[in-house]
Amino acid sequence: MKHTVYLITVLLAFSACKDAPRTQNGKLNIVTTTTMITDLVKNIGRDSVNVQGLMGSGVDPHLYKASEGDVSKLTGADVVFYSGLHLEGKLVDVFEKMGRNSNTIALAEVLDKKGLIGSEYFASSYDPHIWFNIEYWKQITNYLTEELGKMDPDHASFYEKNAAEYLKKLDALEDEVRQIISTLPEEKRILVTAHDAFNYFGKEYGFEVVGLQGLSTATEAGVQDVQNLAQLIIDKRIKSIFVESSVPKRTIEALQQAVKAKGHDVAIGGTLYSDALGNAGTVEGTYIGMFRYNVKTIIGALK
Structure with missing residues (x-):
């Protein structure tokens, strides 16, 4: 509990004075949570963004807690992309506090909740494992691309081009998956x-x-x-x-x-x-x- 209070206190203190994006070498500094989101950002942003992922391979997002070492990453970011729907359950308090003064974006929020699977296990009341629907991942790709373009309009067309290429790969993946399953x-x-x-x-x-x-x-x-x-x-x-x-x-x-x-x-x-x-x-x-x-x-x- 003391650990969480410490993190939130530091985040609020820092974000209160954060009034403009800070970039390194002219690039957006982006922090992501899950490996799926990290991979997506790298596909869309490529070498025009700096990406730091909090979670690595084999890490369970349901149980992940932000360490004191994560604070510098979170507070130094121009934007934090996370999955949402209470997937990162232990980080929810941190993100909600950050959201008042910082760019924290829950990508799953773009999805129409009428199509989501209900779940009593999560505070969101929905199953958060949305990346196993490729169509949902396409929607999230478009949403992330739009948000990057808003924050970095000079590279908006670059992000859109990369997204178009990635969406074609997702289309091909969908066709391949259906053929294998058949x-x-x-x-x-x-x-x-x-x-x-x-x-x-x-x-x-x-x-x-x-x-x-x-x-x-x-x-x-x-x-x-x-x-x-x-x-x-x-x-x-x-x-x-x-x-x-x-x-x-x-x-x-x-x-x-x-x-x-x-x-x-x-x-x-x-x-x-x-x-x-x-x-x-x-x-x-x-x-x-x-x-x-x-x-x-x-x-x-x-x-």
């Missing part, structure tokens, strides 16, 4: 993971999605949850279940053992990237690479 019979489209990060994916591509921990990794799966899901796996003859890169694998391993204890077998089909991308510099370290990898992993294991 090879899996509908009755086999049951996705069991560590937590419910894939509901937008399931809604868009016709998968029944079951997460052991619910939507937020802040909740813990109980013994009865494990036993109930184990029985579902047996009843529906599910071939594979999946761990996630940002969630400890022990819960899925416990589920696998529970199935085995009932006289059946289920394989761990691989590790999926849910709340964070892969390592920087790898294919899975990009949004497009992550999405493609997840789909191929899921389809390959469930076939």
Whole structure:
């Protein structure tokens, strides 16, 4: 509690005197939260912006707390882009306080809430894992591009050009994903993971999605949850279940053992990237690479 109060006090003191964007070498200083947003900003801003991401590969945004070392990044930014919908639950107080005097933009706010999946696990009342709907990611791309153009009109056309190129890549990704998924019979489209990060994916591509921990990794799966899901796996003859890169694998391993204890077998089909991308510099370290990898992993294991 004292730590949070300290951060908010410093942020408010700094932002109160912040009346104009400070740039380094003429570039906007941008801070992002999740790896997905960091990747998006880099695709649109390229070498015309300075980007610092708070979270790295494998970091769970549900549980992330700003450290004192993050304060300089946040207060030194011309703009902070975050996902919103209470995904970054531990940072909400900090962002709300900053928002009074600073540019803090929740990108998911551009989405029509009528299309979002309701969730009792989050203060926003919505499932925040919106990046698993490529159409939503396109809307967020356009929104981010518009905001960058407003803050840096001299480079607005550059951002728009980059966005147009990126949107074409997202169109191609959408076509590829649908083609790959079409090879899996509908009755086999049951996705069991560590937590419910894939509901937008399931809604868009016709998968029944079951997460052991619910939507937020802040909740813990109980013994009865494990036993109930184990029985579902047996009843529906599910071939594979999946761990996630940002969630400890022990819960899925416990589920696998529970199935085995009932006289059946289920394989761990691989590790999926849910709340964070892969390592920087790898294919899975990009949004497009992550999405493609997840789909191929899921389809390959469930076939």
